[in-house]
Amino acid sequence: MIHNSTIDAQLNHRSIRAFKDQTLTKEQLTTLYDAARHTSSSRFLQQFSILHLTDEKKRAAVREISGQPYVGANGDLFIFIADLFRNQQLRHDLGQDDGTLHTTDEFAQAVEDTVLAVQNTVVAAESMGLGAVILGSVKNDPAKLIQALGLPKMTFPVLGVQFGVPDQKPQLKPRLPIADMAFENDYPKGFKAADLKDYDDVVTTYYDLRDANRRIDSFTKQVSGAKLAATDHRRDQMGQAIHDQGLALDMK
Amino acid sequence: MIHNSTIDAQLNHRSIRAFKDQTLTKEQLTTLYDAARHTSSSRFLQQFSILHLTDEKKRAAVREISGQPYVGANGDLFIFIADLFRNQQLRHDLGQDDGTLHTTDEFAQAVEDTVLAVQNTVVAAESMGLGAVILGSVKNDPAKLIQALGLPKMTFPVLGVQFGVPDQKPQLKPRLPIADMAFENDYPKGFKAADLKDYDDVVTTYYDLRDANRRIDSFTKQVSGAKLAATDHRRDQMGQAIHDQGLALDMK
Known part of the structure; x- marks a missing residue:
């Protein structure tokens, strides 16, 4: 390094x-x-x-x-x-x-x-x-x-x-390992949660050290949980807001 | 500074x-x-x-x-x-x-x-x-x-x-003055080419020094010229390409 x-x-x-x-x-x-x-x-x-x-x-x-x-x-x-x-x-x-x-x-x-x-x-x-x-x-x-x-x-x-x-x-937040986000020539065929087991453990430990009283989530738990679950909120109006500003009008 | x-x-x-x-x-x-x-x-x-x-x-x-x-x-x-x-x-x-x-x-x-x-x-x-x-x-x-x-x-x-x-x-390329790109509280009502006269001169000098044989364009000339003129090219397919990847599907 x-x-x-x-x-x-x-x-x-x-x-x-x-x-x-x-x-x-x-x-x-x-x-x-x-x-x-x-x-x-x-x-x-x-x-x-x-x-x-x-x-x-x-x-x-x-x-x-x-x-x-x-x-x-x-x-x-x-x-x-x-x-x-x-x-x-x-x-x-x-x-x-x-x-x-x-x-x-x-x-x-x-x-x-x-x-x-x-x-x-x-x-x-x-x-x-x-x-x-x-x-x-x-x-x-x-x-x-x-x-x-x-x-x-x-x-x-x-x-x-x-x-x-x-x-x-x-604390420093642990990031995805290089092997899971940087690739040579070929983008991977797929990703499995099990492949991120070690990283999940590191993330869990990070949250545990940060605040033992709060819910502790691994990375794959966060990805599969509420953060990306469909909900009804005003952020859903992003596309309309962009159009209303006169922008990206050819995207339909 | x-x-x-x-x-x-x-x-x-x-x-x-x-x-x-x-x-x-x-x-x-x-x-x-x-x-x-x-x-x-x-x-x-x-x-x-x-x-x-x-x-x-x-x-x-x-x-x-x-x-x-x-x-x-x-x-x-x-x-x-x-x-x-x-x-x-x-x-x-x-x-x-x-x-x-x-x-x-x-x-x-x-x-x-x-x-x-x-x-x-x-x-x-x-x-x-x-x-x-x-x-x-x-x-x-x-x-x-x-x-x-x-x-x-x-x-x-x-x-x-x-x-x-x-x-x-x-050479270092001269950028828009702070007064034309950073604002306190209120975004400006409008912009006039004449307000950028000094900056246009600096940009023109930059191109002149870089290569006296090439066409020399001020900033406002570049903005009002071919760079933003409507043409027919494959970049126009950006929105479709994004959709084809399964992305931003609610933007229509």
């Missing part, structure tokens, strides 16, 4: 959900933005934006949608947005039509730009000793989030991130 | 498209996989996989699809895959149905897992002195790529990445 400060931080990554009662300095904020905007973007079209929420009403709205008390609490809350609006506006201003902006392909590229920038920003934050948690939960009610943030059509909020000074030291 | 070795590398990121004629060592490969699998994943479901292509036939097939001669040439070629197949198989093995695996929401989460891991792997590679280029072009013909790689339903190739020892030193 090769070691340097960047890689060691990556291998020690923990999502931080408890932050001290302080906000980012102006210098930290600028550095995070600078890391974000230097991320690779598809065909140099730079189709993402970042919204920094300091307004207490907006933070509370996002917290309520996410259902997680630490969202928009201590630390700084950001929403990373797939942004086809900026380029649409520039095209209109220069007398052009919308071109490919409403296609699934273009939306996918904007989402890719956005998510690459999320990870680059998380890495930058952790290198400064800050903590971060990536928030998929902000999309628990996509239409409501779009409304709460006042986002125009041709934008879509992809992920939230809460950054701040860590106020907890969680 | 805050500086450390991680951030300095991020701010100096260049996509590398020319590599020396050598492949990754086993240790480099393992380190990259380890960085990838320690990336945050949505709800700990770890819904991505990596395919490392050393087989010359497969590399050539991807190169042909991408239309770029450096793809699968010098260096190492990887395809990062949104993977709902592994968890589907585990659920079946444990007597469960497919649950939410066919929804847009679940596919979006798998894509997010995948793209976060791409960026983390790129950062790890660059910290070791390797170069990388993220390849959206592998999806120029999504159905053909899926067939060439022998990917089962419930998987989708999201991005390729070519890693290797850099054999070029490109």
